[in-house]
Amino acid sequence: xxxxxxxxxxxxxxxxxxxxxxxxxxxxxxxxxxxxxxxxxxxxxxxxxxxxxxxxxxxxxxxxxxxxxxxxxxxxxxxxxxxxxxxxxxxxxxxxxxxxxxxxxxxxxx
Amino acid sequence: xxxxxxxxxxxxxxxxxxxxxxxxxxxxxxxxxxxxxxxxxxxxxxxxxxxxxxxxxxxxxxxxxxxxxxxxxxxxxxxxxxxxxxxxxxxxxxxxxxxxxxxxxxxxxxxxxx
Numbered sequence: 001x002x003x004x005x006x007x008x009x010x011x012x013x014x015x016x017x018x019x020x021x022x023x024x025x026x027x028x029x030x031x032x033x034x035x036x037x038x039x040x041x042x043x044x045x046x047x048x049x050x051x052x053x054x055x056x057x058x059x060x061x062x063x064x065x066x067x068x069x070x071x072x073x074x075x076x077x078x079x080x081x082x083x084x085x086x087x088x089x090x091x092x093x094x095x096x097x098x099x100x101x102x103x104x105x106x107x108x109x110x
Numbered sequence: 111x112x113x114x115x116x117x118x119x120x121x122x123x124x125x126x127x128x129x130x131x132x133x134x135x136x137x138x139x140x141x142x143x144x145x146x147x148x149x150x151x152x153x154x155x156x157x158x159x160x161x162x163x164x165x166x167x168x169x170x171x172x173x174x175x176x177x178x179x180x181x182x183x184x185x186x187x188x189x190x191x192x193x194x195x196x197x198x199x200x201x202x203x204x205x206x207x208x209x210x211x212x213x214x215x216x217x218x219x220x221x222x223x224x
Contacts (some may be wrong), residue, residue, distance in 0.1 A: 034212070043114070043200050043215030044153065087152060096166050097143060098202075098213060100152030 003027065003090045009105040012082075018075040020104050022088030030092050033064060035073045037084040038103070044087065046071065079109045096097045112137060114203050114216035122222045123191050131186040131219045135203030141165075142184040143213060144176060145200040153200055159184050160206055188221075196223045 003021040012018040024033060034049040048055055048062045049097075054064045061074040075082055087103040115134045123129050135142050141160045145153035155168035159178035178184045182203075188195055198220050202213035 021170035041198075043218050046212045046214060049212060072214075085152075097158060097168065098145075098153070099155065102154055 003031075003099070004088045004101050005028050006086075006088050006101065006104045007067050008102060009107070011107050011109055012075075012078045013082065014080060014108055014110050015077055018078040018082065018106060018108070020075075020086050020088075020106065021070065021072040022073070023070045024088070024090045027068050028092070031090050032092070033062065033068075034089040034091060034098070035060070035062065036087045036098075036100075037082075038087070039081075039084040044100075049087075051065065078106075080108050080110065083108045114201055114214055116199075116201050116216040116219050118219060119217070120220045120222075122224060124224055125191055125193060127191050128187065128189045129191060129221060131188075131199050131201075133184045133186070133201030133203075133216060135182050135184070135201075136214050139203035139205050139214070140182050141204045141206045142178060142182065143202045143204070144184070144186045144200065145215075146170070147198040147200060147218070151210070156186070165166070181192060191223045193223050 032049050032051050035047040036044040038044045048060050052064045064071045084104050085103040087100050089098050114136050143158040144156040157167040158169050162178045170185050173189045175187045188202045197201040198218040200218045201216045204213045
């Protein structure tokens with residue numbers, strides 16, 4: 001079973017920041033938070049991951065709370081092409097399987 | 111740099127038949143995982159191959175089997191196809207070295223069983 005809880009859907013205006021929350025209250029000390037997204041009919045795309053520090057890359061920023069029980073993925077300037085299902089996944093760093101939950105369907109609107 | 115590639119793109123089979131799907135990992139990757147994604151759901155893990163052996167397996171019946179070749183490419187075989195096997199089959203590759211093991215996905219093979 002997925003160890004994360006995400007809202008099923010969210011809307012965001014084009015050009016504004018999209019903030020996607022994720023709860024992972026049972027996360028263990030050696031587990032990372034990963035974010036993937038899946039644009040319609042394509043394979044999931046890796047976005048970012050983190051352990052306890054905030055992370056930023058060219059796609060997004062990941063903010064993890066100090067107690068690590070929740071996190072937020074931030075797309076700083078959402079575009080129509082960011083419309084997708086976003087999955088928050090918790091897993092250890094042993095290279096094993098990803099357990100996908102329902103994800104958040106983000107709709108970016110003009 | 112070629113990413114993960116899968117073939118074929120689409121496939122239509124009849125109940126009871128057998129199917130083989132193929133995957134070539136991203137350059138530099140040595141581990142291949144397979145996922146099944148039914149319509150409207152998240153991907154479900156089938157199994158993972160590393161060093162030509164099945165390393166981890168999800169909750170799928172023995173009708174689902176796989177293979178990894180010395181060049182790290184992989185095949186997924188499904189025997190005695192059922193209507194419920196209709197899905198998008200995704201292959202993901204990763205590198206089993208030190209690091210964070212992020213998996214990179216291919217575009218998938220859409221299997222329709224009639």
